[in-house]
Amino acid sequence: MPHRTFFWFILPSLVAMTLFIFVPIVSVVFQSLYVEHEQVVVVSENCGPFGCTEETTIDQDATRALREAEPLGRFAGLSVYTDRAHLAADEVGAIWAASTGLGDFVSRLMNLPFYRALIFTLSYVAIVTPLTIVLGLAIALGVNGLPKVFKGPTIFVSLLPMIVTPVVGALVLYWMMEQNGILGSALQAITGDPTLSLRASAPLTWITLYIYGVWSSAPFAFIVYYAGLQTVPQEPLEAAMVDGASRWERIRYVVIPHLAPLTVFIALIQLMDNFRVFEPIVSFNAGAVAPSLSYNIYNDLRGEITLFNSAAATSVLTILGVVILLTPVLLRTWRDFTTKGGH
Amino acid sequence: MSADVTSQRRSTGLVVVSSVLVLLWVVVASFPFLWTLWGSFKVESDFFSRTDWTNALNGTRTTIETGGPFTTNGYSGAWIDQDFWRNAMNTAIVVTSTVVISLTLGTLGGYALARSGFRYAFWLLMIALVFRAMPHITLVSGYLLPFFEWNLWGHLPTTIIVLVAINQPFTLWMLHSFFLQIPKDLDESAMVDGCNRFEAFWRVIVPVMWPGVITTGLFSFLLAYNDFTVTALLLSRENQTMVPRIVSFLGSTFEAGNVMFAVAAVVSITAPLFVLILFFQRQIVSGLTAGAVKG
């Protein structure tokens, strides 16, 4: 396709993405390199319905001068990235020196907010992504083989976990897993442990989150695969049948290769979404034992005082994490792209 | 002959396994929803019972509080007392516009990316993908100040454009993957016949692209429909869509909410989707029966 045509086709998308994603990202990167200017505080008497107290407040006149001199704040280089809330360079060094072995090192590392979040996030990505893909493909093949009458309702039901508004869907599940809830009671009956609680122990909370993750994103993989299955070319299938290939062999050697680009796509999107896992943690009130990177960002932005530069730094680290994670998939796409007649 | 029999037998096994799997999945996928549907006709202390989950089946408290084992208080409370229909209207506007605009921009861009073959197309895709990694909450926090400053905040069109833009990397990727599946010869032969690129796209590609477009549309739809971060922070109260409203039904630290309003709202808003998906399911298949995909 000539450059000119390409340009006109892509232009509207490009404008939207530049304005609302690219420009904000650039600004976020800038903000992560700055910290607030110094705040001048003075002691003053504050009074209210419950009496008066001596408290400090910000001296606005003195602070205004500083603010005007440096509207962006103080340049801090990469110091926000290496502080305790992020990569914690000094703390990690100290822990390394003090720890007695690798296990001890990791458990001490879990005391730092960034690493605590990173470890959960990575485990979530590693477990949920492959399970989602496999389950999605299996359902798509199963549904595709159903008689036509059943297809519509089955598709609808299969999409339910994705359609039901996540905040409420998770709330309902959360209550079902409550000790007195239907799932919680069932689990207690199965295990024979009447005090079992899915919320109290860290490993069980992690497993609950994994299951919720697979449950809620399998429909995505399913519907993409299902749409892909509708475009499987018939000739190779028929040829394979003539050659006596079983149904499984036809799936293995004709259907799955045909779906490969879609698998790459699903893997990319899932890796990325799982790396940003956030909503179930909030809905399941699981921040104590299973924080993720996005949860840390949310914490920084939702406090009484917004820590924008800290959130910005975590966001940039999240993007870098995604890029590293995606590299293998990207390399594959690059190979596909060049073999398919790239210039 | 014998090979044929084995293959036949294996196939039967496979059919059974896959049917059981689908059945199991249908149960797992629908159970929480059926449970919600059932519970939406109960009072909060039954559906979210702390004492005994079987209360949700029997409606013990519902009978005490409302006089019967089922109540429609959640529905009337949400739709009539709380004017939930306004939020439903706002959602309808936001979702329809987001899907239409996303798909229009996305099909053009996705098609170009699938057919370009130049390296910059690949890199553009990569950059779009990296864009997508940005947590939405950080993006939205960044929008607030400029939007307030330029008086763009709170209006439906602003939210629609933001949702379109945020979803554009995903739409481009997905449609690009689908367009890659459509053989190049189709549009190229049309161009040999004297069409320009856009005419070829319009006459040859558009008629066969529906399965992919509808699937992508479904995701744009769900993104706009279920979004909380963007709509909660960029819309004023009178323009609020359903999800932030449902969340506000849940209450906050200081004030108790009415959870059953939220449950009823979720159920009533999922029902029309059933029709929608039945309809589009036919579209996905009809894209195939048009036959052009086979080349």
Add this chain to the structure above:
Amino acid sequence: MTITKTALLAGAATLLAGAAWADAHGCDLGEGNVRILGNEFGAIQAVVDRAMECTTSGDMSANLTTEHKELQVAALTADPAQYTVAIVANSSIVPLLNDDLIRPLDDLIAEYGQDLLPTQQISVGGQVMAIGFMANAQHLFYREDILEQAGLEVPTTWEEVIAAGQAIRDQGIMDHPYISNTMTGWNLGQEFNNMYLGLGGSFFEPGTAQVAINNETGVKALETLKALAELSNPDFLTYDSNATGAIWEAGDAALAMMWGSRGGGILDDEGSTEEVTSNTVLAAAPTVDGGSIPATTLWWDGFTIARNISDEDAAASFQAMVHGIQPEVMEGNEEAAVWLIEGYQPTPAAAGVAASAQGGAIPYPMLPYAGLLHTALGNELSDFMQGRESAEQALADVEAAYTTAAREQGFVN
């Protein structure tokens, strides 16, 4: 009880005067714009509805949303500000004060607010910055019948609460007799604040932003919280107000520390049994370790006027809000809040807040950096609460997390 006393003395007279004032002046605001941002809260809704009775040829709108805290700084930074009025509490006013986004109200009070009580006027460094109209606090809820069954007196100190909870458990009445809002994050941080202030601790070195909680008082506060958590369900780190309210209504707890503003919902006939509601009593927060003040923090809600708006809009907004918080707003809304308005009579649902205030509980600090410490506490204490680290280590982590944030916000070097 200052609120009631003032009310009894002056209530009737001002009620009449207030009505006369409203009749004489109506509530015509001329051409000023009024745009209100606030939390979605029944009592705030009532105030805003009343404010909206005023007439103006300009804009008149309100946006009451649970997201107000996320919006307010950006909305008021814009020039002209998106909202002319921001309804805040003693924690959420801080970001507005820090960024100098709200205006002193002294001139407006002199002109339009002569009827406001001195106790409603919240001043910072001698300038009135907000007008309060309702109060809130966390305090003790207890079940009379259960205490009686266990043969226990009503506890007034945290030590007695722990002993009573243990007794209830030992007698096999309940496994988990105590609950409070201990969800990781803001709620857990707030639990620590309550206990630490009740022990007489101070968060910072005087006059600076240097944190000072890793001391004996801090350890004592954490140990008390841990002892209480052991009387709670093991799920306690997931308990927010919605969860504790539901547990209480289900009759699964006998002692609780919950928000006063939730009292009304718990005492009504919905969602609970007669047995629970008729035996639920709201009392002052207990004292701790021989201290004299209830271990809780007091909160107010009030309105502020934006700085980046015209004086005309400010005057119109102030008048509308003053009209909104006239005593008439309480008619039919007596139960909606603990009002800081003349003529207010505490209802049973308000008893706990009133008693805590009377007992001399400390208001939540309006310090520019208090929110940073609160966030750090909320994030770093859960390891200790689950028994995975020592109190000293937890407090050291809090101090380290706070100091990192405070340094980047320019409060400490």
